[in-house]
Amino acid sequence: MWLHLAVLVGLFYLLRWYRERQVVSHLRDKFVFITGCDSGFGNLLARQLDLRGLRVLAGCLTEQGAEQLRSQTSDRLQTVILDVTKPESVAAAAEWVKERVGDRGLWGLVNNAGICTPMAPNQWLTKQDFVKILEVNLLGVIDVTLNVLPLVRKARGRVVNVSSVMGRLALFGGGYCMSKYGVEAFSDSLRRELCYFGVKVAMIEPGYFLTNMTQDEVFNGNVQASWDHASPEIQELYGDNFLADFMKATDFLKAPWAGNLSLVTDCMEHALTACHPRSRYSAGWDAKLLYLPMSYLPSFLVDLMMYWCSPLPAKAL
Template sequence: MWLFVAAALVGLFLLRRWYRERQTVPGLTEKFVLITGCDSGFGNLLARQLDARGLRVIAGCLTEPGAAALRAATSPRLQTLSLDVTSSQSIAAAAAWVKEHVGDRGLWGLVNNAGIAVPTCPNEWLTKDDFLKVINVNLIGLIEVTLSVLPLLRRARGRLVNVASVMGRIAFFGGGYCVSKFGVEAFSDSLRLEMNSFGVKISVIEPGYFRTSITSVENSEKHFLAAWEKLPEQVKADYGENYLKQFLESIRSMKDVCNPNLSLVTGCMEHALTSRYPRTRYAVGWDAKLFYIPISYMPSAISDRIFAQYQPEPAQKA
């Protein structure tokens, strides 16, 4: 009896959520959305996706060839602008341009998508500058872009969508990527509380492994080998050539596990921008939902043991 009641309540809850999440906001064709990192990957696909739906997309691109290719693939509604999220001058110029074009309506949506992943290596192999290279794009740039247009988002009572990662929940490799994504989660949480009274809804996208330019095996391998070559000979001896070989093999194996279906991620971004009732967090991909997110709730003793089996063996062990 109680089992039936519990199942019925769960079913009603899921049905209610399904119904609420399929209600869209009105007047989408009049709403402006700014997306960073539109040269390729998630940002490029989302820009084309929202343009096809009739929204007024402002696509921030790092390169002119990337911007030109995107304009050629979309309608005249879509506008591109040059945006380097590591440059305060570039961000200020972009924010001024956006303010001029959206006018009194404000900015309905900002999608902080721009990001990089490399160098990704054991922490000891990296320098402060290596960490900053990633953090300046993934976190500091995200914060500065957000702050530059936040008054416009408040005016429109709009949406902020920040791209984090399952690696913002649990970290098992070194470098600035996981550090930056944990920071994105923290910034999003604090800002969500502050903006709640202004009617601005904030969502975080937490993808698992997807095949984009930042997960390029060749790029990751190049930076990994460059970091190895800079190490003192004693450190190389402590880790050993076998450690290097095993780590390179793990990098190359990533090609087989990365999901090529980027629309799973952009679909969540679109939902966060267009639904009356967007989710606070979107875990995307079966690896995120069934492996990484559940492990992030486990005691560290258990999660450490799980990930330890994937760590290469150093020559010099304790």
């Protein structure tokens, strides 16, 4: 019995490996629009796809970021200034993309633009702190997608949304986790809706990776700012020791692979170029071996693990 089961599992993975190695033809004729290309995953993916020969349309927040990217890539890559929180910017970028792809349509849309701060206990934050992240990570994804979706549908192409393992398991406060939960829900509904039109939707769920957004000085600076804006009552409840311990929270996350952003961009590239992409890609061993398994555990076990691993407020019971 166990031998038969092992054979079936082996055949399943062999078949999946074979299917996932099949590559879409005529990649050099296909356009891919990527948001958030100033740095991090988006910047690396733009350069990676450019080397692969695809026609990259890169959305950058700043002219400096766009100019730097153009200097590192071929003449095939084109850039546009895009702020996903501004409807007029999104609409203008969508029209710009339409002019370039023409009747061929848009093969790939990669919703990569995102932010992760302010990230702090919920009681330290204001409504606007949540809105700030949701506008970029969730509403920006929805707005860009709806604006260019007719072009993707024309090409029977791909939509790749960058989510996170924190879209499966909310381990800290702030708008980041809830925005990624929203991306997961939007992607799931979009995937089922668009399959009738030949469009495939994939989600990328990275673990912890070291980018410009997760540098210690950026993370700690935002935590300190949230603490400074918290009321005296909240500061007394948590205490200075909690603040110091919370700022060290990313230390244990810094795995050897955290700086290897290609673990994420390789997943994105596969989702865009494989004949049979996955619906979900997890990147990083922390995602595969820690966070995703935790997301399937009973809530009380996860709560207990977090209780013992997290710093305690000064006024904790």
